Amino acid sequence: MTSFFxxxxxxxxxxxxxxxAVVPGHNSAAAQEAAAPAAATTAAIKPALWAVKDDDTTVYxxxxxxxxxxxxxxxDGAVKDAFDKSDELKLELVLPxxxxxxxxxxxxxxxxxSGTALSSRLDPAALAAxxxxxxxxxxxxxxxxxxxxxxxxxxxxxxxxxxMGYNPEEGAxxxxxxxxxxxxxxxxxxxxxxxxxxxxxxxxxxxxxxFLNVMVKDLDKLGPQLDTMVGQWGAGDPAALAETxxxxxxxxxxxxxxxxxxxxxxxxxxxxxxxAQPGTVFVAVGAGHLAGAKSVxxxxxxxxxxxxxxx
Numbered sequence: 538m539t540s541f542f543x544x545x546x547x548x549x550x551x552x553x554x555x556x557x558a559v560v561p562g563h564n565s566a567a568a569q570e571a572a573a574p575a576a577a578t579t580a581a582i583k584p585a586l587w588a589v590k591d592d593d594t595t596v597y598x599x600x601x602x603x604x605x606x607x608x609x610x611x612x613d614g615a616v617k618d619a620f621d622k623s624d625e626l627k628l629e630l631v632l633p634x635x636x637x638x639x640x641x642x643x644x645x646x647x648x649x650x651s652g653t654a655l656s657s658r659l660d661p662a663a664l665a666a667x668x669x670x671x672x673x674x675x676x677x678x679x680x681x682x683x684x685x686x687x688x689x690x691x692x693x694x695x696x697x698x699x700x701m702g703y704n705p706e707e708g709a710x711x712x713x714x715x716x717x718x719x720x721x722x723x724x725x726x727x728x729x730x731x732x733x734x735x736x737x738x739x740x741x742x743x744x745x746x747x748f749l750n751v752m753v754k755d756l757d758k759l760g761p762q763l764d765t766m767v768g769q770w771g772a773g774d775p776a777a778l779a780e781t782x783x784x785x786x787x788x789x790x791x792x793x794x795x796x797x798x799x800x801x802x803x804x805x806x807x808x809x810x811x812x813a814q815p816g817t818v819f820v821a822v823g824a825g826h827l828a829g830a831k832s833v834x835x836x837x838x839x840x841x842x843x844x845x846x847x848x
Contacts, residue, residue: 582611582771585827586619586847589808589837593815596808597623598833598844600778600824601709602770604695604763606702611771612712615847623819626717628710630726630733642730646738647688654682655689655749658742663750670753686745687737690752694759701760713821727804727822736796744792770824779829798831805836812842 587598597619612620620626633639649655656679659667668678674696681689695705705711717724740748752759762781769778804822811818826833834844 582609583614583773584611584616584770584824585773585775586615587827587834587844588619588847589812589842589844591812594812595622595817596811597817597819597847598827599709599819599821600770600775600827601713601821602763602767602824603708603710604698604703604705605707605709605767607704607707609707609767609771611709612716619847620713620716620819621720623722623817625723625725625816625818626713627818627820628714628724628726629822630728630730631714631724632730639730643688643734646731646734647684649683649685654679655684655686656682658686658746659750663746663753667749667753670756673756685738686742686749687740690745690749691737693749693752693756697756697759698763703760703763710821713819727807728800736800739795740792766824775824775828778824779832782825782828797826801826801831801833802836805833805840808833808837809840809842 585600589596589598599616599619633642656664656667670693671678671680674693681692714724716722737745755762766778766781769781804820804826808820822833837844
């Protein structure tokens with residue numbers, strides 16, 4: 538459970554919400570200033586790319602990493618060529634441009650209306666670890682007491698990454714969205730913000746608390762784990778990425794079903810329907826959704842569609 542929850546947080550498309558989170562006592566600008574120096578440009582970044590085609594329709598499938606360090610040259614070669622050929626961009630979700638709207642939708646689900654303080658949901662050992670982690674991040678211990686555990690877990694999973702130089706603004710979705718806007722390509726999402734937040738919000742309280750506890754316990758492992766995942770992604774090695782991402786899935790089949798497999802199946806259904814219309818679509822979703830068993834590609838193959846890896 539531990540490893541899966543940790544990797545799930547790193548691959549979550551709503552990671553950028555942490556930048557919008559109102560966390561008392563946390564200065565996001567200061568965190569950005571304290572970030573590690575930008576990484577040197579890496580020439581050998583060649584993420585995997587697939588295509589589904591018929592006579593008049595092409596759907597490209599590209600796996601993304603939602604937070605990256607500056608200077609990684611992945612948006613070139615076959616990826617850039619496929620993007621340039623595409624008429625539209627399809628993402629997991631499109632965040633509202635208005636940050637007030639983002640905050641409004643997020644707080645509607647993230648705030649705990651039960652009146653139970655988050656800290657009171659933790660057993661003594663977990664509470665001590667949680668308070669120590671908050672202190673280490675320079676946050677007041679009661680910062681998340683009014684929130685549900687899933688929101689605290691997601692936010693805590695991102696804050697250490699900013700100090701290592703990772704930034705949602707450098708993430709693949711952000712770069713692709715900027716390019717699509719510049720080229721006047723339509724951008725749409727498989728899911729809405731409220732829907733994706735709802736997947737976490739619907740988790741049983743026990744799973745939410747377990748998720749938070751894992752984030753607290755493994756704060757120092759999040760950066761190295763993401764470094765590994767980015768390396769596998771950049772090497773175009775979905776098999777290795779799947780092995781890293783999917784470790785621990787068998788221990789949490791209910792969570793995996795809700796947050797990965799069911800969504801992959803729905804996206805495959807959407808792509809199959811889209812194949813009935815002519816045109817070219819660039820689909821960009823978290824790389825974990827395009828790796829391993831029950832990936833989007835697997836569900837497309839079940840529907841009789843041929844998925845080809847582009848070299």
